[in-house]
Each structure stands twice: as C-alpha cells, then as structure tokens.
Amino acid sequence: MTRPDQPPDRPPGQAREQTAPPGLEWRDGVIPVSRVFDDPYFSLAGGLDETRHVFLSGNGLPNRFRDGFRIAELGFGTGLNLLATVLAHSGPGHLHYTSFEAFPLPAPDIARALTAFPEVAQVAPSLLDQWAAAGSGRTAGTIPLRFANLTATVILGDARATLPMWDGMADAWFLDGFSPAKNPEMWPPDLMAQVARHTAPGGSFATYTAAGHVRRALAEAGFTVTRQPGFGRKRHMTTGTLLVAGHPVPPTP
C-alpha cells in the first residue's frame, strides 16, 4: 500500500458514510492506515520526507514563503503536512494554512502517528493540545490552530461541500486525499475546478498522485500540469501553476 494510482473502484461522487469513524489499523505500530479507505495516511517509505519532497518542494517552498503566504490542503489527516510547514518556516513573516477534513482523527491517534517523526516533537504538543481542546469527535465547524509563525484553520466536513463555500484563496495547494482509486470523492473534476477557483494568480499545487484523470481535471481547471519524480516507490507526482489568460504565471519569489 504505497498510494497506488489505479482507476476509481467506484463512481466518483458516490456518497461515503459521512459519520463513519476513521477506523484505523497501524502498520509497524505507528503508521495509521484507514480501514474505511484501505489506504495509509502517508507514505510507508517516510511520511515527513514525503511531505518535504511532494508538498513543500513541489510547491517551491519554503523559497516562496513571504508574510501573508496562504497554503490550503485537501485532507488534514494527522497534521503532519501542517507541522512540516511550521518547521519549514522560522520567519520572518506569518503564514496562513487552511485544511479541509471530513473525518477528523482523535487526538490520541494523531499523537501516536506523530511519534514516528522525532523532528516534529517540538511542535506536535502544541497541535495536540489545541486539537484536544477543540473537542475530538466534532465533524462540523472549524478548528483554529496557532503557532509562532503560522495560523491554521481546519474546516470540518466533506470538501465537496465546504470548499465551494470557502471565501479564502491559496498561494499553494497540498492535494492530499487518499489515493484517487480509493478516495475518488477527493479528486473529481468539479472539486479540482474549485481548487483552481480558490488559487491566487501565480498560485500552485502539488500532489503525490500522477493519475491521468486527476492530471486532466487539473489541466481543465486551468493549471499547467507537470509530471515530476515522485517520492519513494512512486515514479511520478504532479505539480502545477495556475494559468492566467493562457499564460503560466511564474511563482512569486
């Protein structure tokens, strides 16, 4: 299970039980695997290294960070991508991070998953305290999270419903649903169009998947789409920049 890219195993858009508990099993004791989606939350080859390769480098980060830079994410999961971003930005300037999550994990599960990454130990307790205080088990509303140089908001609910209602914009997107074959709800063309609609001029996306239908949906939504070397055993991943009036806008320095 290294996030295989296969054709969807059921029609995109088919409803998944929204109140289903995440239902985890644990690989090697620390890698959470969703029973509902039959997929791991991050690469079995190293979640933190994957985040840095796919989502940070894939978006030209941390080089593009500046005061007010906005990141958005589909799939908060364990918060590992958030914490890797916190660690990648020591300032100056303050970042904004918005993540969309339908099935928030209980704090003890997040804590267990993060023990695999000693590097995040300095910032994980802050996330866990704030997450627990916000109330595990909620499935609607928002969870605000604050770190020294970054403010985050986790928007709970199905991204297909919450993203169209979001009034924010992102300079960089982390597209991190479970694999398109297992979690087609996170990759349909209309959701990719919403990602584009919520991307600032010059904004970018990165994702670990190179599935053809996802790449086509992102291109149709208005992104340049580039295949890049993937992480671990994945040969390819995908990055892109929003096209404006038919021309790619270079990422802001």
Ligand SMILES: C[S@@+](CC[C@H](N)C(=O)[O-])C[C@H]1O[C@@H](n2cnc3c(N)ncnc32)[C@H](O)[C@@H]1O
């Ligand atoms: C691969 S995991 C994300 C890993 C995460 N970025 C991390 O750093 O741990 C995919 C996430 O997408 C969430 N998800 C699946 N379907 C969703 C939907 N329709 N709307 C919002 N979130 C969804 C899952 O609950 C899961 O947390």
